Amino acid sequence: MIDILFAFATAVLPAEGTLAIRARAVWTGAAVLENAVVVVADGRIRSVGAEAPRGVEVLEHPGVLTAGLIALHGPAGAVGETSDGTRPALPEARVGLAVDPRSVELVALHAAGITSILVTPDPAGITAGTSALVRTADGSILRDPAHLSLVFSAEGLAGNRAPTSRSGALAMLDELFAGTRGHVADAKAGRLPCLFEVRERDDVQRAVAFARQRKLAGALHGAALSGELASAIRGSGLAVISPVLGVGTPRRVLDAVAQLAKEEVPFGFGLDAPWNHQDSLRLSAVLCLRAGLDRAAAWRALTANAARIAGAGDRVGRIERGLDADLVLWSGDPLDLASRAEVVFTRGVARTIQHAVPAPEEVRR
C-alpha cells in the first residue's frame, strides 16, 4: 500500500488561536462563495465572509474550501473487531471502543479529504452492536454510540447457529425488541437511531415495516437498488446509506440513487474501507453526477446529509458558524476526480497532505 506510506500529513498550525482561510471558492453546503474567508477560532468556525478580521493570520489558497467528507460504513480503524462470530446478538457491543487511532487505514482516509467515518459493526447475526462516528485525523469520537445495527440481510445468517433464515432472524429481532434495557431501550425511545443492514429489495421492505411498526429512526444500508423503493422509504422517515459505487456500476443502480434524491430521501455513501479505496467515496458521487444527479445532491451525500445520518449534523458537514472546523482545501472542484485534497483541517488544526507524486506544475484550463 504505497499510497499509505506516502500520503502522510504534517501539522503546520497550532490548534489554539484564530486562523483565517481564504480560498478561490468556499462551498458552505448552502452556497458557493467566490474568494471568501472562513475564520476559525478554538477549533470551530467563527465566521464566513468576504474579509478577514484585522491581525489574524490568513492562509491563502487558490483552490476550493469545503467541509470534510464523511464515509458512512465500514470497519476502517477497527478491522477484525467489528463482529463476534460466536454470538448472534450483541446489542451492547460498541465498535467505537475498538478503533485504533494510529491505524494506517485512517491515515489513508484522512489524506483523501475524508475527515470522519462511521465505523459500523459487521452485518453479523441480528446485531453486532453499535456504530460510532470517528475522526480520521486522530481517531477521536464525534458520536458513540451513533446507531444500533440491525441485520435484515442474508449476511447475518449462518448454517451452524441461529438465525439460519430470514424469518428466523425476524423472530429474533422481535424478541430483541421485547427487551427494555440498554441500546434496545434507547432505540425504542428514539434516543438511538438504528442502522438497518439490507441487501436485496425485499430486505428493504421488511426493514421499513419493522421500523414503521416500532417508530424507529435511522438509516438503511447496503441495498444498491433501494432507490427503486424510494417512495416507501420516504414514508418511513428513514435515510439511506448507499453501498460504495465502483467503476462500471450499472446504470440501473445509478438511476436508483437518483430516485432517492427525487423523492427527497436523505442519503450518503458507505465506503467500507479498507476493503474499498478511499477515492471510491468521491467516485460514487461522481458516477451519480454523470448519470444525472444534480451537483448539490451529490455534494450533500458526501457531507451534510452524511453528517445528519451519522447523528452529527450539528457538529460537522457544513461550513457554518459554530460547527467544528473539519475542513478540506482541494486543488480544484472536489467533484472532479482529478482534484486532490491539499490541506485537511481537524478542529482547526491544518495538515498538509504529502502525496506520492507532487502536483504537476501545469495549470488546468
Add this chain to the structure above:
Amino acid sequence: MHTNVGWLALVLAGTAGAQDGAAPARETLLVRAEHVIVAPGRVLDAAQVLVRDGRIVAVGQDLEAPAGARVLEGRWVCAGFIDPWSALGMAADGLAELNATAATRSIDGFDPFSLDHLRREALRAGVTSARVQLGAQARIGGLGAVVRLVPGLGRDEAVVAEHSNLWMSAGLSLPTGMQFVETPDGFQMVSGNRAQDPFDRVESVDRIVSALQAGRNYLIAQNEHRHELEDWKKKIAEKEAELEKESKKAKKDREKAQKDAEEKGKPFEEKKYKEDKKPATPRFDEDNEVIARAVDGRLPLLIAAEREAEIRALLAGTASHGRLRLVLAGGSEAVHHATELAERRIPVLVWPAPLGRGRPDELEAHDLSLAGRLSGAGVRVLLGSGGRDPSATRDLPLLAGLAVAHGLPSAKAFEALTLGAARALDVADRLGTVEAGKDADLLILDGPPLASTTNVRFTISSGRVVVTPEN
C-alpha cells in the same frame, strides 16, 4: 404457401428490428467550438472542423458550412477516446480462453451486436473505440483488435484494425482461479487469489522469451530462404543465358549423347546442372509467422506483468530483440524499472482503478500513483480500463482523472486516451487527432476533456452523430 407467408413475416420483422438498432447515417458536418484540440498540446481557438463521408476534411478558423451540412456547436472539441485495454465487445468465453496461440484472432470472438447498452454508455462518456483481446489471462493471448463501439455498425466499419497487437501475459497463470461471473448487465472477470510459486512465475517469463526466440529463428530462416531463393533464381538465369549463348553446341552435344546411348542400348539421361536444385522452403507455421512480425517490429507486443520479478526477467529477456515494440500492461511494480523502461521507450499501459484491500496477490502493489511516477521518470504512459469488465470502459475518463489526481499531468492523461493509444496500436493514421484525413471520431464537450464534471454533448464516430444531448 402458408409456411412461406409466415417465413416472410419473420424476415420483415427481423429487418425492422435491424433498422431500429442501426447506427445513424453519415452526415456532412460542420463542428464549431471555442477550443479545438487538434492534437495533444495543439489547441486552435474559435475553430471549425468539417466532416464529410466519415472523414475529417478540414480544420480551420474560417470554415463555412457547405450547403446541406449539419452544424454542431460546443465549447471543446477533441478526438474520441480510445480504451486500449477493454473487454467491451468480446464474448466472455473468448476473454477466458486459455488455449489461444499467437495466431488466434480476437476479431473472431468479437461480437458487434452484444451489450449495446454498455456501448451506448461508453459513447456517451466519450469512449469511441477500444482494443479488445481474447485470452486475457492466457500465456499467449493472440492477436488483439481495435474496434469502434457504435452499436449496429457493420463489421467492416466497426473494425479499425483487425490485428492491432500480439498479447501475452506473465506471472498471472490462473486457469483454476479465474472465472467470469454473469451479471444482469454483462459479466465480470473475477481473478483468483491463488498464491503462486515464484519459480512458476519466472518460468512463465522464460516461456515468453523462448517463444520470442523461436519467432526470431523462424524469421531468420524465412529471411535466409528469401536470400537463397533470390540467389538461386539469379543462378538459373545466368545458366540459362549461358546455354542460350551456346545453344548450337549444346544441341549438338545433346544429340550426340542421345545417339551414343541408343547405340550402347542404354537409357538416355539428360545432363544435370547443380543449379537445378531449388532451395527447400522452410515449414510454414502460423504462430511463428505472428511472433516473427512482432520480433520484427511490424506488430506491437503487449505483455501483461504486474510484479517486479516478472518485469525484470521480461526486460532482460527482450533486450536483445532490438526491433521489438514492447508495451508493458499492468506494471504495478514497474516503478523499479522506470529508468530502463524510459531508455528503451517501452510504454506502460496502466489500469488506474481504485482498488481496496483484499485484491488479488499480484496486484498487492497496485497504486493510483503509478501513472504519475512512471511519467515523472520519463516513461510513456497509456491508460486502460483493465480488460476485465465490459462496463468499465464507460468510466475510462474517470480513471484518467484519478491518475491525474495522483500525479499524472493532465496533458499526458489526455494524450494517453487519444494519440498515445492510437500510436501504440498502429492506428494513428486513422484515430487519435482532429486532423484532415483522419476518421471523424470527435467529441463535442461542454468543458475541458477529462474533467469529471464535463458532459459530452455530441459524440461522432466515423461521421455518424451517435450521441446528442437529446438521446
